[in-house]
Every structure is written in structure tokens, then in C-alpha cells.
Amino acid sequence: MQDRAVAAGRLLPEPITRVLRQPARRLATLLQAPQPTPPPPPELDIPPLRAIPSEPIPIDVPPLPEGRKALTVWPDTPPPGYLGQLEPENQKRLAERWAGVTLEDCHFYHRSALPDGRVIEGAWNLIGGESAYLGGVALGGRRVLELGPASGWLSVWMEQQGASVVGFDLGWDVPPDLIPLQHFDLDTMRAEHISFATHVQNAWWFLQREYGLTAQAVYGSIYDLPADIGRYDVSVFGSILLHLRDPFQALHEAAKRTDEAIIVVEPLRHDPSQVDQPVLVWNITRGASPNGWWGLSPGVIVDMLKVLGFPNATVTYHRQPYRPENNPVEGATSLVNYTVVARRR
Numbered sequence: 001m002q003d004r005a006v007a008a009g010r011l012l013p014e015p016i017t018r019v020l021r022q023p024a025r026r027l028a029t030l031l032q033a034p035q036p037t038p039p040p041p042p043e044l045d046i047p048p049l050r051a052i053p054s055e056p057i058p059i060d061v062p063p064l065p066e067g068r069k070a071l072t073v074w075p076d077t078p079p080p081g082y083l084g085q086l087e088p089e090n091q092k093r094l095a096e097r098w099a100g101v102t103l104e105d106c107h108f109y110h111r112s113a114l115p116d117g118r119v120i121e122g123a124w125n126l127i128g129g130e131s132a133y134l135g136g137v138a139l140g141g142r143r144v145l146e147l148g149p150a151s152g153w154l155s156v157w158m159e160q161q162g163a164s165v166v167g168f169d170l171g172w173d174v175p176p177d178l179i180p181l182q183h184f185d186l187d188t189m190r191a192e193h194i195s196f197a198t199h200v201q202n203a204w205w206f207l208q209r210e211y212g213l214t215a216q217a218v219y220g221s222i223y224d225l226p227a228d229i230g231r232y233d234v235s236v237f238g239s240i241l242l243h244l245r246d247p248f249q250a251l252h253e254a255a256k257r258t259d260e261a262i263i264v265v266e267p268l269r270h271d272p273s274q275v276d277q278p279v280l281v282w283n284i285t286r287g288a289s290p291n292g293w294w295g296l297s298p299g300v301i302v303d304m305l306k307v308l309g310f311p312n313a314t315v316t317y318h319r320q321p322y323r324p325e326n327n328p329v330e331g332a333t334s335l336v337n338y339t340v341v342a343r344r345r
Contacts, residue, residue, distance in 0.1 A: 042272050049319040049334045050128055058111055058121040064104045071105040072198055073097040074172035082171060082220035083228050091216050098205035106203035107196065110153040115210055122151065125321035130157045132318040134236065135263050135341035139163040142233040147222060147254060148240035151203035155215045158236075165215040167204065168229070170197055174221045177245040178290040179283060189290060222250045225257065233260045239337070241266060241301075242284065243291050248304055255308040261343045262310055268317065268336040269295035275315070275338075278303045301340045310342035 064070060084090055103120070111125040119127075126133050134154075140162030149155050149167035158165050170176065176193045178186055208215060220226050223246060235254040241247035241264065254262060270279055274297055281295030302313045319334045 042275075044272050044275065044317055046317040046319065046336055047132075049321065052125070052128070052321060056117060056119050058119040060121050061106055061108060062104055068104075070199055071098070071101050071202055074198070078171055078173055078219070082218070082226040085218045085226060086166070086216060086228065086230065094217060095205070095209070098202065098209070101202050101206050101209070103206065105199065106206050107151065107199035108153075108203050109150040109200055112151060112153045112156070112203070112207060121323070122153075123323050125323070126153060126157075129318060129320055130154065132316070133238070133265055133320065133337070133339065134158075135265075135314070135316055135339040137234060137261060137263060137341055139234065142260075143231070145229070145232040145235045145254060145257065147235065147237050147250070149204055150238070151200050152205075152207040152215075154236070154238060155204065156207055156211055156213065159211075159213050159215055163234075165213075166218055166229070166232070167215060168218050168220070168222070168225065169201060169204070171219040171221060174219075176291065177243065177293065179293060181287055181290050183287070184290050186290065193291070223253065225253045229257060232258050234258065235262045237262070237264045239265050239267065241296055242294050245293060247294060247296065251304055252308060255305070255310065258310075259344065261341055262305055262308075264301050264305070264340045264342075265337055266296050266298075266301070268298075268338050270297045275299060298338045298340055302342065305340065305342035310344055312345065313340055313342040315340050 079085065079090075085094075108120045108122040109124065111122040111127055112120045113127060114120065138161075139158050142163050144158055144163045144165045146155060146158070146165055146167045149169060152167070155165050155167050175190055176197070178184075178190060178193070180186065204217065207213070208217075218226060218229055222244065235258040237250070237254070241250065244250050251262070251264075268275075269281060269284065276299045277297060278300040279295075279297040280300055283292065284295045285292040298315045302315065305311075305313060316339050317336060318339065319336055321333065322335045323333075
């Protein structure tokens with residue numbers, strides 16, 4: 001390379017050569033000097049998978065009896081602005097709508113232990129790993145907003161730790177976020193997604209009833225939380241940002257209502273050299289699923305929450321057992337997740 005540069009320099013007029021001579025000598029010196037070896041990527045502190053008890057053996061949700069459809073309880077229209085949902089009378093009405101929910105009406109996203117000793121299978125098994133999943137945050141006496149509680153196992157666990165929990169989920173007139181991939185019939189998929197979500201919400205109410213929880217449920221748009229939803233010590237996003245078109249807006253809505261800390265859990269999709277960088281990977285299933293919007297690095301979550309007024313962040317890593325359903329991650333027995341705990345002070 002240096003010889004070619006010298007040969008090219010001989011073809012230039014003398015005034016230009018004279019101007020370029022000193023920079024060329026400095027460049028040659030740099031080329032001859034030994035180049036520093038880049039530092040190796042940082043080692044991530046990822047604990048091994050915890051021991052999973054062999055008993056009791058989890059069971060799958062039994063099928064619906066022939067001729068019976070799954071329970072669907074949504075009213076035709078939501079309350080204006082989704083307001084008033086936390087009023088005791090409204091919570092009572094919601095509980096009454098789900099009073100007849102049975103196991104067969106449910107889909108459990110997380111493995112769940114029932115008070116009678118049975119364990120219901122789910123895609124994710126957080127049992128015994130709940131504290132690591134939530135970053136070790138002490139929740140006793142805290143008011144917690146759980147955004148996207150799914151089938152409710154974390155709601156159960158957090159209340160057992162002494163937290164007062166409000167679960168916020170997709171409202172019944174709010175369409176789910178789907179990437180507009182042209183090879184899918186999105187109208188059909190949206191209807192299927194809503195049907196699936198109602199079965200998961202059935203499971204939340206099933207656990208609420210079986211455990212006699214005081215946890216409350218609120219519905220609406222995560223991009224425009226109900227104005228009267230109140231204030232919280234801690235907000236929790238348990239692996240939902242990857243499914244949202246606008247994860248920053250969702251964090252922004254929660255941040256406006258959170259006084260102490262925000263907990264964000266996501267699957268780790270980046271190599272060690274990227275975890276501290278603000279990296280977003282788009283369309284994480286490469287078109288296999290329209291609700292896999294983003295792969296978010298820990299660094300981008302830390303940066304977003306810093307902008308939103310939560311500058312003191314820690315990142316931890318943990319493995320959680322995972323049983324694939326209709327998921328592009330095939331054959332997995334456990335997956336590495338990260339948890340960001342960001343505090344206001």
C-alpha cells in the first residue's frame with residue numbers, strides 16, 4: 001500500500017507534492033507502527049440455570065368440553081377514556097364478569113402453581129426465579145404497576161411479597177401492534193391475537209380468584225394510560241417492549257406515574273460488545289412473526305430511562321426455562337434475559 005502511494009505521488013505536480021509530503025510522512029509512520037490490539041468484549045455475568053424441581057409434574061390446561069366455547073366477557077364498549085376502572089364498584093363488576101372462569105377457558109403464558117398443589121404448564125417458567133427476573137427489587141409495601149401481566153404469575157408472586165399490584169393490559173377496543181408484513185393476512189391475525197389475549201386475561205382472573213388476590217386490573221392503551229390510573233412506587237415491564245411498535249412511548253407513559261424505580265426485562269439478543277450500546281434490532285424474527293418488533297439492548301433501555309428521569313440503572317442477567325410454543329426460537333430449554341432496574345435517585 002505504501003509503495004503504491006509513493007508511485008502515485010511521483011505523478012503529481014511538484015507544488016502539490018510539496019504540500020502533501022509532511023502528511024504523507026506522518027501517515028507512513030502510523031502505518032509502520034504496531035497497531036494496538038482491541039480489548040476483548042466484556043464478560044457478562046450470566047449465572048447458570050437454577051435447579052428446577054422435578055415435582056410436582058406440570059399439567060397442560062385441559063381442552064374445553066365439546067360444544068363449549070371459551071369464556072369471553074368483554075363488554076361492547078369501554079368506559080370513556082378507560083376512566084373509573086379502579087373504583088371499587090368497577091373492580092367488583094369486572095370480578096363478577098369473570099366469576100365463572102374455568103381452567104379450560106385459560107391460556108397460561110407463565111408456569112403457575114395453584115393453591116391446591118397443581119402446577120399448570122406455561123411457555124416460561126419463572127417459579128423460583130422471580131426475584132432474579134425482577135432485579136432483586138424489594139417490593140414489600142410498594143405500590144406496583146405491572147404493564148402486560150399476561151396470565152398473572154408475577155402478580156401472584158409480587159402480592160405474596162407484600163406489594164399492592166395493579167395489572168395493566170390491552171383494552172378490548174385497542175388493536176394489538178402488528179408489523180405490516182405483506183405476506184400475512186393481518187386482519188385474520190389481529191382477530192386471532194385478540195382471541196388469544198382474552199384467554200390469557202382469563203388466566204389472570206382465574207389466578208386472582210383462586211388466590212383471593214387484592215390485585216386490581218386496568219385496561220386501555222399502553223401509549224395513553226388512563227388519566228386516573230394513579231401513582232406508583234415501581235413499574236414493571238416484563239418482556240413486553242419487544243412486542244410494541246413504540247417502546248419509548250410506553251416507557252414514557254409509565255415514567256410519568258412512577259416515583260421510585262422502573263424494572264424492564266427483555267430477552268438478551270446482543271453479543272457482549274453491544275450490551276452497553278444503544279442498539280435496536282428491527283423485525284427480530286425476520287418476518288416469521290408480525291409481533292416481534294424489536295431486539296432491545298440493555299444499553300438502549302438504560303439510555304431511554306435516563307432521558308425519562310431514571311438515571312441510576314443497574315443491569316443483571318439470568319436464565320429462565322423456556323418451552324417453545326409456536327415460536328421461531330426452536331428447541332430452547334432456557335433463554336438468557338436481562339433486567340434493567342432504573343431509579344430516580
